[in-house]
Amino acid sequence: MDATLINLMKDPAGIPFYPIVFQGLYILTWALHAAFVLLSLGSMGLSVYGSTKQKRDNNWKILTPHLIMTGKLSVSLLIVLGVAPLLFTQVIYDSGWYVANTLSGAWVFIFIYALVLGYMMFYWYQYANKQGKSSNTLIGAISFAILVFCGILMHNFAVESIQPTKWMEWYAPNGVVDNSGWNFHIDIVRLAFMVSLAIPVTGIFLQAYSTFASTRNDFKVDYLEFVTKMGTKMAVGGLLVSAALFVLWMLQAGELFSPVVLATIASVVILLLMAMKNKNSYATVGMLVVVALFISGVRELIRYNIMSKLGYDLYGYKVNIEYETIIMFLSTFVVLGFTGIAFILTMAWQVGKNDSGKPYVATEGSAVSKLGNASLIIFCVWIAVYFAWGMVALFKNML
Ligand code: HEM
The missing domain is CATH 1.10.287 (Helix Hairpins)
Structure with missing residues (x-):
């Protein structure tokens, strides 16, 4: 592919500081966005399950509203924290991000309305659950499905933006311009990996939640044990599934043996051991943050390698301090x-x-x-x- 096009699409005014700084900030802030995406999806999904159990099981009766509250707060945090990586992407990879938004313009609109609807339904879900209405599970499940759909759309924009070689084919299939904005492309392994991470993240959260609540007098030991056990199961089982999907994704991306990927795998193994032993759940959360930063780094490595191989000169971006x-x-x-x-x-x-x-x-x-x-x-x-x-x-x- 001729790189002139993607380099010409850079902002002629340049960027206000060195690209590497924006790249670092992108990695940091996307990791934060992802942490709350995963916690919100995981706690929401688990709460929907809990809402079917809570009538007969006292543990679920306590846990379900707590999960709903965790999910609700996490959605607001993921939205706020999504803005930062969005700005950094637009600064250093503007061509990719804007092309994806053009190719999938209709989905971009749908994303906003879906997010508003899904999040409003979440409040409805919380209300219905509090009132003990029988419709709560259905409302929660629909809200959950809409928010997962938002994640799929985000994934679509992300994978489109890193495939400049396909842009012309998508924009004008068989030479006929298609400006409907309905382009939709997913990379199933990458998507499955991203979504699967919600399970271990929620598991590790539950372990920490149990430690946190253990100093209070109003939580019974039985309940805390129930939460810890479930947290450990989710953390360990989920990490194994995510690790397998990660290896598949890296094989597909041809990056399995790159140092950042190997360091990520090592950090996941440490996280797995820490979650299994569950000696200090707060330290496990700290390790999870390290893993999230590595995964964010790997995402960026893949994009950087694809784009630089095509001739996109990121570090040569005009700087206008x-x-x-x-x-x-x-x-x-x-x-x-x-x-x-x-x-x-x-x-x-x-x-x-x-x-x-x-x-x-x-x-x-x-x-x-x-x-x-x-x-x-x-x-x-x-x-x-x-x-x-x-x-x-x-x-x-x-x-
Ligand atoms: C429920 C709502 C959302 C979910 C479930 C979600 C989920 C995701 C997922 C799974 C990815 C990774 C896609 C991939 O790498 O394959 C992602 C990326 C991203 N998300 Fe979100 N997201 C949501 C809302 C938002 C919002 C509201 C914003 C902005 C305000 C945002 C900004 C971003 C950005 C900037 C990226 C990285 C794009 C790139 O540079 O490749 N997200 N999101």
Whole structure:
């Protein structure tokens, strides 16, 4: 294939910083997106199963609403965390992403409406489950199916964007332009691997959930054992299935022996051993984060190799350094982001540990209260700086 086309499609204005930095941020943020995609799908799917059991089984009666809540929060997080890799893809692989969005334009529209519908139905599902309505399982199953469908669409965009050699054939089959936007192409092994990961991720989450709840007086030992056992089964069984699919995917992609892939396999083996022994479930979650980063790295390796073999010069992307943008971005990400996330996480932790039966109130001078105040102040300063800076940028050429 002649690489002129894909290189010509790069933004002529260039990008505001070195491509490798965007590539690193892409790997980091996609791993976060994926973590919550997998947790939401896994906990949702399991909750639908639980909703059929909870009438007769007390353990499922406690666990099902907790899984629903986990799934609901994870969907909101996966959406927020999906924006970051989307921006980074658009910066360094803009040609691929925009072509995929053109070829599958109709699906892009459907994706948005499906996501809105699926997520709204999730709230309905939670409500129906709380009210003990018999329709809850059906509503949950439909919502689950719609959100899985969203993942399949995302996968379609991702695999289309890395196959420039097929773009012309898809855009104009037999020389006749097809601008309907209905192109749909999936790579079944890659998709099966991605979706299968929901099982071990939810299993490891359940192990950690059980450890977390064990310090509270209102959870019985029986219940915690039930959750831990199920978590371990899901983690171990799921990891074995995912590992087999991963090897198949790597064989197909011709990357099985590349160092990043071998390191990923080693990290999965360590994760498997940790999940099997379940000595420290929080450490297992930490290892899961490492594995997620490796998988994200492998996705990027595949794309980078395909594109560079075709002549796409990623590191040669024209750079037009804009320090203002970078400073604003990094200070938002590090200062506002880290403080805000630390506040939300510590608060959620304390709320979860509270078994007094009364709503949790942070005491004056506690870490939660200090972080809350700091987040508020930083956020107010950020808004002022953001708008002032924007106004200066907007009007500096006119004044
Ligand atoms: C329920 C909703 C969603 C699900 C289940 C989902 C699932 C997935 C999956 C499975 C992939 C990997 C596809 C592959 O590599 O084969 C993916 C990639 C991705 N998703 Fe999502 N996703 C969802 C919503 C979103 C949203 C709302 C955004 C953006 C705001 C987003 C942004 C991305 C991006 C940027 C990628 C990587 C595309 C690329 O560069 O190749 N996702 N998603």
